[in-house]
Each structure stands twice: as structure tokens, then as C-alpha cells.
Amino acid sequence: MSKGPEYTIPPRTQTLGYLAMWWIEHHCVVPDGDNAGASFVPSLDHRVYMANWYRVKPTAKPGERAAAFVYRIGLWVAAQKVGKSPGVAAETCLEFVGPSLYDGRAVEGEMYICPWSGCPCMDDPYFYEAGEPRGKPWATPRIQLAAVVEDQVENTWGALVPMIDDGPLANVIPKTGEAFIRHPNKNRDSRTEIVTSKADGKLGARISAGKCDETGLWNESNSMKKFERNLRRGAGGMGGRVSHSSNPYDPAENSVLQDQMESQLPDILKHHFPPPAALEFKKKADRLQIFRWNYASSPWVDIRTVEAEAVALMETSPAEAERFYGNRIVAGSGTWMDMARWTLTGLDGLEGRPEPITVSARTKVTLGFDGSDNNDHTGIRLETLDGYQFTPTYGPDNNRKTYWKPADWQGRIPHAEVNAAVDQIATEFEIVRAYCDPMFWETDIDNWGAKYGEKVFLKWATNRISAMHASLERFRTDVYNPDAQFTHDADPDVAVHMRNAIIRARNVDKLTGLRQYILGKPADHQKFDLTMSSVLAHEARMDAIADGALDVPADNYVYF
Known part of the structure; x- marks a missing residue:
């Protein structure tokens, strides 16, 4: 049994993701904690997500926006505390003033030229491989950070502001605010802002990117399904893309995340790597293996703390504990089939199981x-x-x-x-x-x-x-x-x-x-x-x- 997810990572000639990672490391800083102000380095899980999220179609043409990329919608689904909020904040910085648009293919020896004069990133420039997609910033970006209520998006906003103010981006974006951040081009509509179900007057605006938080909680009862459709329409009008970050969903709640995860459309990136089904969350020894799997690329997480929080939550809501910390799609009360056991009886060539059987004629x-x-x-x-x-x-x-x-x-x-x-x-x-x-x-x-x-x-x-x-x-x-x-x-x-x-x-x-x-x-x-x-x-x-x-x-x- 593997000790961690087995990722598929595209090469540099197929994605803007490597440029995106370099840009984030050279422009974003850790927003808080003991390492506040240090260069922000995305976790392995986040790097794999970005490498795939920024995959470029072989047929892409310079000037194309969303149409240049393989994926229209991105789903980053992972356990609690893996660092999704600061990761999304770093992506927001990139989409706002960094090279997140396709700009043709590079020739050998070409390097990325930062448009912000005096930027220290030029002390360690990014050299493209021959044929690697080039990147350029949006001219007039508008990004919306979306959630059910403002408190929910605060984790991302609270990481975004110091990520800008305390690092090199302070020279690019001189002023951040409590409700929105103005782009340095001074265009009235170029901004990063918060939108929620309680204050959705900004919905319908043409946006370059939508960052949706905890969409496993977005459903019809809180009006977030319509909200998400409006957000996608706004992105579609500008050639933008929409990404989600969330814990796994409860199948009984009919959420936006469930709709996207179960969709058969090929342009949805589903980045979710749950632990092996053979590990039972109810057993402490198995649970610790599950935590080591989920937090393999999150060294800042103390598994002892996660274990204590999971055990406390299991007293009242075992399914919620398994979703939050086990990184599994588990229904709440009333579910009929234990999906871990159903998975174990399946033949699919995964986790050491044999391939499906071809049943011969006249069987x-x-x-x-x-x-x-x-x-x-x-x-x-x-x-x-x-x-x-x-x-x-x-x-x-x-x-x-x-x-x-x-x-x-x-x-x-x-x-x-x-x-x-x-x-x-x-x-x-x-x-x-x-x-x-x-x-x-x-x-x-x-x-x-x-x-x-x-x-x-x-x-x-x-x-x-x-x-x-x-x-x-x-x-x-x-x-x-x-x-x-x-x-x-x-x-x-x-x-x-x-x-x-x-x-x-x-x-x-x-x-x-x-x-x-x-x-x-x-x-x-x-x-x-x-x-x-x-x-x-x-x-x-x-x-x-x-x-x-x-x-x-x-x-x-x-x-x-």
C-alpha cells in the first residue's frame, strides 16, 4: 500500500504551472506564523494541482483566454488544514498581477520578463524550455472570492492581504483594503473583491477568475447553486475560469461540489486523492495512517492535534470527522452502503486490486x-x-x-x-x-x-x-x-x-x-x-x- 497519493504531473511543455509556481515563490510571502514574511512555497499537493490547472491545449493560440486551457473548472478537494486558504490566496495574487494567461510558445533560451520595474524576481529569472507555454498578466483582471458568508472567505482574505503587504507585491499593489483590492492599472473595475450570498450585488460582473470556497456546503437551500451559476456566467463573459477549494462533500446535501465531481464533462479538473479504502477511520491505527497520507505534503500539520480534533468531532458527527480529516466523501446519518467496503470489493486495477473481468460469451x-x-x-x-x-x-x-x-x-x-x-x-x-x-x-x-x-x-x-x-x-x-x-x-x-x-x-x-x-x-x-x-x-x-x-x-x- 502506497504511503501517499500517486500524482500525474504534466511536463513543462504542456503547462503554465511551472512558471506559476516560480512566480508565486518569488512574489508571495508566508502570511502568518513563525515563518511570516518568508517566501511562500506551495505544498506538493498544491503544486500538482497548479501544474494540471494551468495545462495548455496543444491547439492553443496566443490571445485566447480560458479557451487556451484544458480545464474550465478546477476542484481542489482535500482535508482540513492542508493549507488550501493560503494556497488560494497565492493563486489570487498570480491571477491578479502575475503571468496567468497563455502567450504562445517559448524558444530556447527565452526568459519571463516581469512587467513590474525593479522587481527582485529578476535576480533569479525564469528561463523557459523550448516549446514551453509563455505567460503574461491580464490587462484588466477582476477576481471574485466567493463564499456563503464573509466569515467563510475570511481565511483566504486574511492570508491574501499580508501576502501582498509584507512582501515584494507591496511595491506593485501599494494599497489593500477590507472589502476589495484595487489593481495598479487604476481601472475602476480591475479589482479583487469578496462576494457572498448575503451581498451578491456584484454577481454578474465580467470576471477573470472566480475562487469559490467550501463549495461542499453550497446547495439549493442557501441559494448558492444559483449563485455559482451566475459566477460562472460572469467568468464566461470575460474568458475567465472558476476554481473551487473544499473539504469533501456530504452526498446527502446535494451540493455544487457534488454536481461538479459527478459531472462527466472532460474540462473539469478533479483533484481529490482520498486515502486507501482499506483503512478504517474508526480504528485509531488506521486513522493515523490516513492522516499521514492526507498530510504527507503539509509538514506544518501536527497529526497529534488532528487526531485530538477528529476524536472530539467523532463523538457527535463521525461522518463529518471523516470528511474533514479523512478526506473522504462520506454521507451523514441514514446512508445505506459503506462506500469504503463497496470500493474494496471492486476490481479496477487500483491499490493492488486486479483489473475488471471480461466475461466470456455464453456465460x-x-x-x-x-x-x-x-x-x-x-x-x-x-x-x-x-x-x-x-x-x-x-x-x-x-x-x-x-x-x-x-x-x-x-x-x-x-x-x-x-x-x-x-x-x-x-x-x-x-x-x-x-x-x-x-x-x-x-x-x-x-x-x-x-x-x-x-x-x-x-x-x-x-x-x-x-x-x-x-x-x-x-x-x-x-x-x-x-x-x-x-x-x-x-x-x-x-x-x-x-x-x-x-x-x-x-x-x-x-x-x-x-x-x-x-x-x-x-x-x-x-x-x-x-x-x-x-x-x-x-x-x-x-x-x-x-x-x-x-x-x-x-x-x-x-x-x-
């Missing part, structure tokens, strides 16, 4: 189907008789997942696509049992039964509380139990749906005296249909085995 499988019409999602999961669960694919090139969202199909689930997928699955594999939730799909399931066997394709209503509760308990038990030999393909969409599912208590079973439950979702957009498909596929497998599906030797699998 015996069971099928789980949970469908919708025009609101929830629809998905199919398969499970082999020896307990490997996966999302099959279909289509002319066999590259479409059996997972459908109304938004991708003109607002409705495409029955023709689902039927084509079932036909292809039935041709490729031997389905020994399929459990299908019949709501909205009665006729389709009847047709599948007519084609492939009425004793194979069975209607399994998920609104039966006793039956559903028993299936949920069996599935979760087998996921948690290492002797159950359950594994899965680590499908990221399924992981999101597992994380979304929360427990909804129902009546007490008269025979056992235990309170039963079903699953629900924290918010309407947080779907868990693939969770239901997974549970149904597993229930079908266990019932098929009980009915003798293993009496005939199962086909061999081909593993790659």
Missing part, C-alpha cells in the same frame, strides 16, 4: 433491471454465478452502457434502446434468471419473457417492503462479508448511485420485531436506480442457485 448470468419513464434513471446489471457483478454494454460497437438517463434521450427513457440491449445481452450470455421491477415496463417484461422464457424473466416489484428489505440486507451483508466472494466492476455510475441511497424506515416486522426499511434519495436529482438493479441481479443469482442453477457446471470465464 451463465443473472440480470437485475430497474426502470423508469421520464424522471428516474434506468439500468441493467448482470452477475455471474460465482458472484462477479458488472454493467454490460450493447450497441453496434458494443460500447454503450446499459444505463439510460432521460436527459440524454429527449426527456424520456428510450424503450427501443432498452429492448435492443436486452436482446443483445440474451444473445451474448445465458440468462438463467432476471428480476425486473415492473413499474412502467409491464409490457416490455412480458415480451422479454415470451422471447427468452417466462420462468427466466420475472416481475419483481420493489415496492414490497418485506421482500425489498430482505433483499437489501442480503446484498449489503454479502458485500461486507469477504467470504461471500462478491466482486464488481467498479462502475463509477454505480458508485454514485450506491452513495446516494439512504435508508427510509418503515414498519416493524411482526415476526422478527425488527424495523424494516427501503431505500430513498436525498434529493430528486440524486438517483439510485443502479443500486436497485444491482440488488435485483444479486437476489436473482442467489435464488437461481437455490433452485439448482449450479447443478450443471457453469461455463468457464476468460480473464484478461
